Each structure stands twice: as C-alpha cells, then as structure tokens.
Amino acid sequence: MTRYPDLQLYIGGSWKKASAGLPVLNPADESVIGTVPVATRADLDEALAAAADGFRIWSRTSPRRRAEVMVKAAALMRERVEEIAYSITLEHGKPLAQAQLEVIRGCEFFEWDAAEGQRTYGRVIPSEPGIKYVVMHQPIGMVAAFSPWNFPMSQPARKIAGALAAGCSIILKAAEETPAGAMHIAHALHDAGLPPGVFNLVFGIPAEISQYLIPQEQTRLIAFTGSTAVGKHLTRIAADHMKPVLMELGGHAPVIVCDDVDPVAAALVSATRKARNTGQVCTSPTRFFVQKPIYEAFARTFAEKARSVVVGNGLDSATQMGPLANYRRIEAMEMLVADARAKGARVLAGGERIGNSGYFFPVTVLADVPDDARAMREEPFGPLALISPVSSLDEAIAKANSLPFGLAAYAFTHSASNADRLADEIEAGNVSINTLEASVAETPFGGVKDSGYGREGGAEGLSHYTIIKNVSHRMAI
Numbered sequence: 001m002t003r004y005p006d007l008q009l010y011i012g013g014s015w016k017k018a019s020a021g022l023p024v025l026n027p028a029d030e031s032v033i034g035t036v037p038v039a040t041r042a043d044l045d046e047a048l049a050a051a052a053d054g055f056r057i058w059s060r061t062s063p064r065r066r067a068e069v070m071v072k073a074a075a076l077m078r079e080r081v082e083e084i085a086y087s088i089t090l091e092h093g094k095p096l097a098q099a100q101l102e103v104i105r106g107c108e109f110f111e112w113d114a115a116e117g118q119r120t121y122g123r124v125i126p127s128e129p130g131i132k133y134v135v136m137h138q139p140i141g142m143v144a145a146f147s148p149w150n151f152p153m154s155q156p157a158r159k160i161a162g163a164l165a166a167g168c169s170i171i172l173k174a175a176e177e178t179p180a181g182a183m184h185i186a187h188a189l190h191d192a193g194l195p196p197g198v199f200n201l202v203f204g205i206p207a208e209i210s211q212y213l214i215p216q217e218q219t220r221l222i223a224f225t226g227s228t229a230v231g232k233h234l235t236r237i238a239a240d241h242m243k244p245v246l247m248e249l250g251g252h253a254p255v256i257v258c259d260d261v262d263p264v265a266a267a268l269v270s271a272t273r274k275a276r277n278t279g280q281v282c283t284s285p286t287r288f289f290v291q292k293p294i295y296e297a298f299a300r301t302f303a304e305k306a307r308s309v310v311v312g313n314g315l316d317s318a319t320q321m322g323p324l325a326n327y328r329r330i331e332a333m334e335m336l337v338a339d340a341r342a343k344g345a346r347v348l349a350g351g352e353r354i355g356n357s358g359y360f361f362p363v364t365v366l367a368d369v370p371d372d373a374r375a376m377r378e379e380p381f382g383p384l385a386l387i388s389p390v391s392s393l394d395e396a397i398a399k400a401n402s403l404p405f406g407l408a409a410y411a412f413t414h415s416a417s418n419a420d421r422l423a424d425e426i427e428a429g430n431v432s433i434n435t436l437e438a439s440v441a442e443t444p445f446g447g448v449k450d451s452g453y454g455r456e457g458g459a460e461g462l463s464h465y466t467i468i469k470n471v472s473h474r475m476a477i
C-alpha cells in the first residue's frame with residue numbers, strides 16, 4: 001500500500017533522524033502528514049565532510065559509470081512512479097496524473113544529463129610544433145543546491161542530475177513544505193549504487209543553511225530555484241565569497257495572441273495550461289496581450305473554460321486542479337485580485353477562495369487589466385490569467401518586455417514574419433510559438449534580467465557544473 005514516507009536526512013549514504021522537526025501539511029485539508037527533520041550545524045558539517053569524500057570518488061569515476069548509476073536511478077523511479085506521485089499529491093496538492101507526469105519529467109532530466117555527461121568534450125587548439133594547448137572541462141566541485149516546493153520531485157531532479165552528470169558532489173536543501181519528492185530521489189540513487197557522500201539531502205531553516213553552506217571553501221557552485229528576492233540575497237552572499245551561481249528565478253510570462261489565429265483554440269489551450277500546477281509555475285502563462293479584433297472572443301472562451309475546471313483534492317480522479325500549495329498563496333491571490341478590481345479590471349471567472357478548509361482557489365480570469373495593477377508587475381504564482389487588449393504587435397512586444405522578468409514568453413500566430421520578429425525581439429530565455437511548453441530536458445532553460453542567470457538542461461546545462469582548464473604542454477624544455 002502507498003503511504004507518505006518517513007522523512008529523514010540523507011548524509012554520507014545513510015538515513016538520519018533529527019531531534020527537531022517541522023510539520024508537513026496536506027494543502028487539500030490542512031492535516032499534518034509528516035514531520036520534516038531540521039538539520040543541525042553538526043549535520044551540515046557531516047554533510048560537508050561526506051560531500052568532500054563523495055567528490056573525490058565521483059570526480060574520478062568514469063562518465064560511463066556515472067551515467068549507468070543515473071540511468072538505473074531513473075529506471076527505479078519510473079518503476080516507483082505511482083508511489084512517488086502519491087507522496088507529491090499529498091504534500092503539494094496537484095492531481096495524481098500531473099504528479100506522475102512530473103516524476104517522468106524528473107526521470108527525463110536524469111536520462112538526458114546522464115548522456116550529456118559523457119560528452120563534456122574539450123578541444124585541442126592548433127599550435128606551433130613542440131607545444132600543445134588542450135582545453136579540458138572538469139567537474140567544478142561540491143554544489144550547494146536549493147530547490148523549491150512547486151515541483152517536489154522534478155525541481156530537485158534538475159539540480160541533482162546536472163551535478164552528478166558533470167562529476168560533482170552535491171548537498172541539496174530541498175523544500176521543507178514538500179520534502180518527499182527529493183527523498184524518493186535519494187532512495188533511488190542509493191538503490192542504484194551511488195557511492196556514499198556524492199549526494200546529500202538536508203532540510204531545516206533555509207536562511208541558516210544557505211548562510212552556512214555558501215561560504216564554505218569546498219562549496220564551488222550555488223544552484224538555486226525560487227523567488228527573485230531570495231535569489232538576489234543568495235547571490236550577494238556568494239559574491240562575498242567569489243562563488244559562481246546558477247539562478248533560476250521568477251517569471252511573469254507574456255502570451256501574445258495575434259489576430260491571425262482562432263481565438264477559441266488559443267483560449268482553450270491557454271486556460272488548460274493556466275490550471276497546470278494551480279498556476280504555481282515560474283513559466284505559467286499569465287499576461288495575455290490579445291489583438292483587438294479577437295479580444296472579446298478570446299476572453300469569453302477563456303472564462304468559460306476556466307469555470308469548467310474541476311477543482312478539488314488531487315487524490316480524486318475527477319480533479320483537474322488541486323489546491324494552492326500553502327496559505328501564503330491564498331493571501332497573495334486575494335490581495336492581487338482585490339487590487340486589480342479596484343483599478344478597474346473585470347472579473348470574468350473565479351476571484352474568490354473556495355471554502356475555508358484547504359487552500360482552494362479557482363482559475364481566475366481578469367480582463368481589461370490596467371498596467372498599474374500589482375498583478376501585472378508582481379509574479380502571481382497562482383491561477384490568475386490577466387487579459388488585456390493590444391492594437392498592434394509593436395504594442396504587444398513593448399508590453400511583454402516592460403517588466404524586469406525574462407524567463408518564458410509565448411505567442412500564438414500563423415504568420416512567419418510575426419514569429420520571426422517575436423523570436424528576435426522578446427526579452428526572455430525561452431520563447432515558444434503556438435505551444436505553451438517552455439522547455440523539455442533536451443532544451444536549455446533559464447532566464448534573462450531579474451529571472452536569473454545560467455541554463456539548466458540541453459547541451460548547455462552542464463557548463464555551469466564544470467570549469468574550463470587550459471593545459472599548455474611544451475614537449476621539452
């Protein structure tokens with residue numbers, strides 16, 4: 001029978017209980033489903049020592065063997081998909097089917113990076129006779145990684161896979177609110193034969209752990225996914241210690257809907273995508289800039305589809321959208337909707353919390369949202385769709401680029417010249433046309449401006465986990 005796992009730290013290849021813990025809540029009914037251990041300073045020191053040993057072993061393990069372990073772990077997680085998905089639904093709230101897709105996506109990150117880790121080629125630079133210049137890519141060292149709660153399994157998977165594929169060891173502090181996803185990865189890596197210390201999993205007080213781990217001499221990369229505010233804070237600490245960072249931060253994705261497409265088809269795809277993960281996705285489509293001739297038809301269809309989304313407990317097979325993951329998101333939705341309303345936005349669907357037990361909030365469609373509404377500038381990170389009319393592609397591009405964010409951007413158009421302009425002019429790390437998928441394992445993912453720096457995935461993803469070393473070798477002195 002599937003059950004929520006016993007939560008522990010994973011340090012030096014062993015499971016460890018802690019004397020202090022924090023409750024983990026089920027956002028569908030606010031019941032306590034587990035206690036996440038809080039790591040002490042001594043636990044962190046143990047993890048650092050283990051990761052130093054792990055790095056010595058793993059960096060000298062052949063890329064082929066590393067890939068074997070990673071692929072085996074992914075295969076185990078595929079076998080355990082139902083059990084892992086059940087834990088994710090309990091702690092995060094998303095429907096089981098979405099949790100299963102998340103697990104598969106996490107496995108794909110492992111499989112892709114495992115293969116890429118065997119291709120971190122260097123180069124030989126043409127030189128005069130008697131000397132050779134060789135460029136090598138070596139694992140950067142121990143990675144201190146921090147993953148958020150919106151995808152309890154695939155967010156940790158992305159960071160762990162990158163580090164392991166490059167030959168690094170890693171201490172991951174996964175999200176305290178959704179710890180089971182990362183625990184399942186630890187189990188799979190352990191069972192697949194990962195040497196002790198290569199991967200270490202801790203939980204605790206986020207600010208205390210990052211403040212302690214980042215300055216450590218052996219920490220060579222800080223990899224973080226989360227809000228821009230926390231990302232900037234960690235980057236400042238890293239700068240004081242000259243540590244490189246990989247930052248996947250907030251977004252506020254624009255969607256430009258051109259008048260050459262069917263507004264009904266575009267609205268149906270958009271509303272369905274908006275409901276994914278209850279909108280708690282850094283690439284969630286949020287600001288819809290729709291050309292005037294199709295504006296009303298798009299907004300009307302979007303609202304109808306939004307109202308039809310079945311909201312409920314993720315364990316119920318009829319549920320299409322689960323609760324928000326925590327009460328902070330309910331407060332944020334209520335504040336953003338009230339502000340937009342006060343500034344003149346029309347509420348076409350949703351707008352109010354559902355019930356008062358569990359963190360349920362419907363897909364909420366706001367039309368005619370003025371530029372000065374807070375929701376137009378602050379990442380809602382919830383099921384809010386903001387729809388505004390635009391007169392031209394120029395206006396749409398200017399609005400899309402007007403925020404400090406630049407993670408994902410989308411457009412619907414059948415015009416090759418529109419698509420070409422959008423690809424060139426939109427300021428974002430990922431631009432998707434006629435699809436609301438921002439990235440897959442084989443494409444690089446990351447942001448520009450306040451959305452962070454660095455890329456995960458694709459052929460580019462491992463570059464942050466390696467250093468470039470140039471070796472000049474004269475054959476005789």
Ligand code: NAD
Nearest residue numbers: 146148149150175206207210226227230249250282379381
């Ligand atoms: P938050 O900014 O407090 O936390 C975001 C994440 O960072 C959490 O996982 C948290 O544990 C971690 N964190 C916070 N302070 C930290 C520190 N000093 N050191 C290390 N880790 C730290 O906010 P929140 O209420 O949990 O989430 C709200 C906002 O975070 C959202 O509005 C969204 O913008 C952002 N967020 C982004 C992503 C993403 O995928 N980019 C994921 C989750 C949250």
